Amino acid sequence: MTFTPHYRELRAELETLTTEAFRPELSDIDRLPTLDIARLMNAEDATVPAAVAERLPQIAAAIDAVAERMARGGRLLYAGAGTAGRLGVLDASECPPTFNTDPAQVVGLIAGGPAAMVTSVEGAEDSRELAAEALDALRLTPDDTVVGVSASGRTPYAIGAVEHARRLGALTIGLACNAGSALAAAAEHGIEIVTGPELVTGSTRLKAGTAQKLVLNMLSTITMIRLGKTYGNLMVDVRASNDKLRARSRRIVALATGAPDDEIEQALAATDGEVKNAILVLLAGVDGPTAARLLAASHGHLRAALSAATGSADG
Structure with a gap:
């Protein structure tokens, strides 16, 4: 295989990301008993809430801005690729049964379209244009919010969604798991949850995915609380569909x-x-x-x- 300059640059860029860092102390993890591996993984996961806690002021500010726009009829739109995109689609899909929202009110966009929920769509995450096209199809307005989600903070699809949304006057949030990310810099509200290197090098569906899930839970749930979708802590807008x-x-x-x-x-x-x-x-x-x-x-x-x-x- 011939490595082009582009791939050399990409490899060099990945080596600078905390989420991609190699942990030599875990190089023999495959030789450990299963219980020991489970303990290691559980201990890693336990660090995620603390990383989220460090960014609660930024998260709260973003939620207040989202709720203000949604109260005027705006929508909450997630955009991401791979695991990040799937987490956005998952969070959006839970809002109608939980809070009786219209399915068009909270929407998850994933690079490669619905098929990418279960099958990797190669190359889709590299396109800013696909993100812009997906948002244009939804007729974005200034009352809408677009949340770009990317563990690395460098995914072109997520960055393209945020950049396009910002040009159109929508509120933008960039959720990443590396400090100094391009995604957070592109958004009005940058949220960087630094979860550190993964147990399995580069597998950002682990701690980074957990952090993204926790933040998306907060964004949708607290926004709905602000919109009156609960009474105290009771889910009073539940849709009784089963x-x-x-x-x-x-x-x-x-x-x-x-x-x-x-x-x-x-x-x-x-x-x-x-x-x-x-x-x-x-x-x-x-x-x-x-x-x-x-x-x-x-x-x-x-x-x-x-x-x-x-x-x-x-x-």
Whole structure:
């Protein structure tokens, strides 16, 4: 095989990345008993939350900016390649059942398209243009947020998405796992979770992937809390689309109201199964249509709707 100057440059660049660093002290890991390897891996994973904790102020600032735009009707869009792209798609796909969001409200874009979720699409991550085309197909607006996700912080697809989104006036966030990354520099909000070298050299689906998952959990979940998708720590906008979620809906109404089962069933029947509306019916003593109007007037914030219905400042 002939190595071109491009590949020599790429190899040299990879050797500067913390996530790609070789750990000679682990060079005999394949000779260890399985339990010892598991202990090593678990100890490595335990360092990730501390790395995330160091960037909580940046994460919180990004979340507040996202929530402000989503409250105006904007969308949250993730863009990445490989593991990073899959994690974005996963986080986006969990929002409709968890928070009753429209599937178009939180979207995951992965280099190579949907097929790349299960099969590697070679070369797709190297194209800034593919990222721009994917965003153009979604008709990006200034109220939208684009989160580029890349462990290395140098993936062209993620950087291209952020650069294109920023040119169009959208909010941009760059999530990487190396310091001084091009992705974080390209974004309005750069978040660099430095997780260090991996147990298996270069396998950034490990600690780096875990860090990305934790941050994406925060971005979507806390944004939804800010948007009124919870009541306290109760998931009151859950979509009861199967038996488990229907049982969970009833339990959430019970926890929020303390009402007996028969009253909970009546309230859910009066509100077409909408948990938030049923809670308002029970706590404020209003009917289903009134609950819907109060929630609409409060932009879906249950505490505000309760305050409006009862005259209490606590909600």
